[in-house]
Amino acid sequence: MLHVSRLTRAGLAAALVLGVGAALPSLAAEPAVYSDDSGFIELPAPLASTSDYAFDFLTCPEAPPNQGVDAWVYALPEEVALGGAPVTVTGTDAAGTTDITAFVYDDDCTYDRVVSSDAALTFPLEDDDRYIAVTTAVGMGTALLLEVGAAPTGEPSPTTSPTSSPSAPPGGGGGGEVMTRGDYSGGVNDPFYPEASTGPVGEIGPGGQWGMRVIRAEQAWQQPQATGAGIRVAVLDSGLDVTHEDFQCPGKIARLDSTAYPRFADVTDTDGHGTHVAGIVGACTGNGTGVVGTAPDATILPIQALSPDDATADRLAEAIRAAVDSGAHVINMSLGFSAAGVPGTGSAVALLGGFADDIDPAIEYAVAQGVVVVAAAGNESFPVCGYPALADDVVCVGSTDRRDLNAWYGNFPVTPTGIALMAPGGSGQVFCDVQSENVLSTYSTQAENGCAYPAEGYAGLDGTSMASPHVAGVAALVYDRLGGQRSAAAAAAVKQALVDGAVDLYTPGYDPMSGEGRVDALGAVQAVTAVTPTATPTPSPTGSTSAATDLALIAPGTGSTTDSLPVAARLSQGDERVSGAPVEFALAGPGGSSSTAGTTDADGVTTAELPLDLAPGSYTLTATYAGDSGRQGSSAEQAVVVVRDATATTLAVEGKGGNRTLSVTLVDADDTPTGLAGRSVVLFADGREIGTVTTGADGSARFAPTGRDRGAKAYEARFAGDDSYEGSTATA
């Protein structure tokens, strides 16, 4: 008979296989750079903001004709260009006018049409539209927002799918599934938890939920504000037995909006794996039934990312985005890709790569939105985390046994950029009846149980699949402790607390056997100071809920030290724009910082100019809305490279013989060149240095050669550059 421990660690992938052929074709369709749940496409920074060469930045074989000043060129992802989808351009230029013109080009770079308006510009896309160059009447200092809405009919675009049905905001909504905070100071009464418990098996013991005791979960719950109340953990797995007796406490289960996400309408767990994982995260605790969960008051958002008939990278990527847009604070993925490129539980190798193109952008989106993403390391005894545990900013979790020793089957917790930790996953005994070595949790009553357990609804399994949800649960405890308001900063603090609170194993500090150590719930909770929720992120039964907001930011990716940076931001609350809201813009980097502020207008848009009097280098631009009593804060950021402004030197030779004079000018290389005063320009005659002039107020200077220098064949003027300007030379 196939035993459960083996089934969990390796065999389950086969049960969920769809086949490589079904998984791979979806990869190319995943867009690279956008996504939003309100129909607003957050395009990358404009490809160009200079007047004459806007299209040089594109890959068009022939540059279309230049179309006016300061054109901002957008390349629409191909999936956006659905016939009929409305494009809206809003914003103003430096003169405060809203005279906007858009030149539209096809995907073969040919010019198609022009549309213009003296107000906000709206026009429908055509099927082959690809590039849009947007200009205003006064080009300089322009800040525009370009939005693309949903196509009116046909297949929903992946970029716009949830527009019809706003999903749950972080910290609430989605049907209001939130648990009230329990009191665990007097211990818990779940029968399978105690050391002396024999669990549902009855034949081997003692054991109970040893993993919970190893990570000191109960001690963590007894700290202030550390039970996971108001925290939503998305379990991306084979589903969840929503009828299970140990998930019936009020608010325990949240469901995706089936209208917005029809692909995930069903969560029936015919496998059992997802129900087991979800129980480890947060089975009802203190209810006198079954087991305890790591985060007793957390709400579980089950998403069947691994459907028996649709287990693809595309589906997993969509599941991640759905979790984020439905208010998840934490995502657990006890799954991975086998060497054959097939997703499934228990396997996380990803030797083929490829599906990362689908999933990486979704994970980046989650991380940017303040979601802690946790994934199992995989069960191949490999020296490195599998995928997606290996992806950037994902917490990779390896498996330990009751003795804090590495489980033989687990991949090592080694990842290039993320955090790697260990957690209880079971020793991997090869005999079915050594249940005291396995991790005991809930099991789907809809599944066939591989081992002949007498008690329906519970099972002992092992694998990194079991380790990962311990960490996801602890992350929920810490997120609760931090106030439960979702932000990238809060998520980073949660991950740091996981590391700071971990129990160091093996050699001191990080080591490739145990990563940052084995997770410890009490240590992680105590690693942060409790933050009282200020914006009611945990809705009370009678109180109102503060609404989540979304801030979109658009700015050029580069600016020069002598200019200012035009920035624009738009604040939304669901499908509504928020007007009159203060937005702070800040640019910070090793070379200094710059900031300014604005207030959103009736369209929810604010524009500003950030001074760039900074040293050249890489900076981070951040727009922040602090929130108010009725709205949660939100922020957005992007990278900006500050470069020195280019210059142009000119040199003219006037007169002959004793009257010979060199005339030098030095200007910046902007659209309207301005003379640069007080700069030193070195002059050469036939390669010999003959003198230095200092430019006057208009950037010009004159020099009279003497002696043989009057008769030189070639003259050269060189400006060496300085902190703000690049050098330039001229010959005559």
Ligand SMILES: [Ca+2]
């Ligand atoms: Ca229970």
Ligand SMILES: [Ca+2]
């Ligand atoms: Ca160590």
